[in-house]
Amino acid sequence: MSSAVPATVNLALGVLARHGGGDGPDRDGWGIAYFEGGDVRLIKDAGPAYASPWLGFVEGLSLESHLVLAHIRRATSGEPALRNTHPFLRELGGKPHLFAHNGSVPSVFDQGAFALGRFRPVGDTDSEWAFCALLERLAQARDAARTPLAFERRIEIVAAFAAALRRLGSANFLFADGEYAYLHGDRRSARPGEAAKAPGLHFTIEHDADAGAPFPGHGGVKVARVDRPVLLAASVPLTPGNWTPLAAGELLVVRDGRIVARVAP
DSSP: OEEEEEEOOHHHHHHHHIIIIISSSOOSOEEEEEEETTEEEEEEESSOGGGOHHHHHHHHHTOOEEEEEEEEOOOSSSOSSGGGOSSEEEEETTEEEEEEEESOOGGGGGOGGGOOSSOOOSSOOHHHHHHHHHHHHHHHHHHHHTSOOOHHHHHHHHHHHHHHHHTSSOOEEEEEOSSOEEEEOOOBOSSTTSOOBSOOOEEEEEEOSSTTSOBTTBTTOOBSOTTOEEEEEESSOSSSSOOEEOOTTOEEEEETTEEEEEEOO
């Protein structure tokens, strides 16, 4: 969720719980991250979201944020463990960076294009390895520029990373650099053993109907202003309504509920 004003995501938490071991196969951990005051409040659990007491605790707090990333895991690389649970968090340039991946890229460990440097995985997943490789690309570009990277240069690096990653397998991901969120759609498999196919990511942009009231079709998401956009993205639409699929290889860059760049595959 990306919002122009602080918003809650309690409905999304309920959907996450159902998919995370209730009526879905993604039982191998879950995590949710709220950007707050230049830092990130990150809560993760290696067990199924559906049975996790942490989820009810988080929902009861009704935390607000401009940007929230959440993930439920179906393990394909690395055992179910806290160290392998998304989203993954690292610091670069004094800002928190987050990454969550839906897919499988098992050959990433052996690819020169994804060589590691100063950033190292804590766990065993292909996803965290890819994240560390992305941060290395950004850090090297930052070092060469001797200044924080311009917005256009960051997009260029993330888009090139995404193109390389999807050549190795299914590469849907959410990445946030402390300012912008990057949403990359590729292919996904709905059930274990099914072939991955597009779309792998959908989004919708909504406005609140009444101040402080749940929006139509997205009850539980609340915003403080009636005239500010909220962008929601998910692997599959959370509710009936006007959700737009991303093409395989498409990259959206969002900030404060608005799309600020769109890179075609």
